[in-house]
Amino acid sequence: MKALVYHGPKKVSVDTVPDPKIEKLTDVIIKLTTTNICGSDLHMYEGRTDVEKGKILGHENLGEVVEVGKAVDTVKMGDKVVLPFNIGCGFCANCERGLTGYCLTCADPKVMPGMAGAAYGFAGMGPYQGGQAQYLRVPYADFNCLQLPPDVDEKENDYVMLSDIFPTGWHSTRLANLEPGQSIVIYGAGPVGLMAAMSARIQGAAQIFVVDGQEDRLALAKEIGATPINTKDGEIGDQIREATGGWGADCGAECIGYQCHNSKGKEVPNLVMNSLVDAVKATGQIGVVGVFVPQDPGSDDKLAQKGQIAFDMGKFWFKGQKMGTGQCNVKAYNRRLRDLIHQGKANPSIIISHSLPLSEAPDAYKHFDNRDHGWTKVILKPNAA
Numbered sequence: 001m002k003a004l005v006y007h008g009p010k011k012v013s014v015d016t017v018p019d020p021k022i023e024k025l026t027d028v029i030i031k032l033t034t035t036n037i038c039g040s041d042l043h044m045y046e047g048r049t050d051v052e053k054g055k056i057l058g059h060e061n062l063g064e065v066v067e068v069g070k071a072v073d074t075v076k077m078g079d080k081v082v083l084p085f086n087i088g089c090g091f092c093a094n095c096e097r098g099l100t101g102y103c104l105t106c107a108d109p110k111v112m113p114g115m116a117g118a119a120y121g122f123a124g125m126g127p128y129q130g131g132q133a134q135y136l137r138v139p140y141a142d143f144n145c146l147q148l149p150p151d152v153d154e155k156e157n158d159y160v161m162l163s164d165i166f167p168t169g170w171h172s173t174r175l176a177n178l179e180p181g182q183s184i185v186i187y188g189a190g191p192v193g194l195m196a197a198m199s200a201r202i203q204g205a206a207q208i209f210v211v212d213g214q215e216d217r218l219a220l221a222k223e224i225g226a227t228p229i230n231t232k233d234g235e236i237g238d239q240i241r242e243a244t245g246g247w248g249a250d251c252g253a254e255c256i257g258y259q260c261h262n263s264k265g266k267e268v269p270n271l272v273m274n275s276l277v278d279a280v281k282a283t284g285q286i287g288v289v290g291v292f293v294p295q296d297p298g299s300d301d302k303l304a305q306k307g308q309i310a311f312d313m314g315k316f317w318f319k320g321q322k323m324g325t326g327q328c329n330v331k332a333y334n335r336r337l338r339d340l341i342h343q344g345k346a347n348p349s350i351i352i353s354h355s356l357p358l359s360e361a362p363d364a365y366k367h368f369d370n371r372d373h374g375w376t377k378v379i380l381k382p383n384a385a
Contacts, residue, residue: 002134003358027141028072038060051123056132057132063081084164106126108125162337162338172289178205185249217376247281269301277316353378
């Protein structure tokens, strides 16, 4: 089959690789019909992780079941399914609690002591290949496959967002404990930040602020129903307080991660976290879903090299704020978010800028990594005629 393979920093290519096979009786094989390039893929693409050469990337996957293991019960040949980016077993202590992003069975213990969680095509998240390819093996298929409604052909570009960014955006608002009628400030108008804004709108937020420095992405935030805040227009905290009666936002969401930049394009690892502490009111809550890594040897910042940042703990403590962090447990949300799409209450495909064949993936990575104007979300069609 054809697949997008990582060969080193900013070196990816579409290669011919062996087809995936059923390895356990609980597996299925899917034929990918849509797979996305995620902002998290760029960390690997840029060489800022320990992803191994030869890895097939891609963790936002949707496709048709073409082979079924003998122990699979509910998933059938021909089903159209979307997969959570995190791979869960369904029966470990964490999966039983709904914490499927922290599966103990599928985790790779070599990554760090007490490691939990696994994902397709992702650094440090197990040996699983990704779905920027024509076919993909799905472990524990009964648990991991979410079957899609009859309107999947019409709304496939919406449903594929259930693999990661829509649930992750939703997760940021739940970690922030957003309630109807409250205000929220969201840092990042990339795909996850935009999905956080859509999630906040659906949940009845009274004010939604989205902070970014790129006009094309801020325009999408406004289209979704948020108030865009440009980082080039002055101190974010001052702008938020001015719009909220002097108090700050009720809660906040971090949707960028460890490679955040200031308005001049310089990477400042602690910038967004400390800006959130400043912009969120006293006793407010912060949800952090942007990727942070245990070590970042490629950083120019000595603390960041060790996975650390200089955090405004004093201000955070003095304001009595709370924080929730971590990868989204996609299965905690994806069934209900699917139904929001099915019933016309959510349209996450609004952020898609490019739909391309797999052969154009290497060029798409370059444009997306450069944050070129208009490249907001790229989806790939690996088996398009």
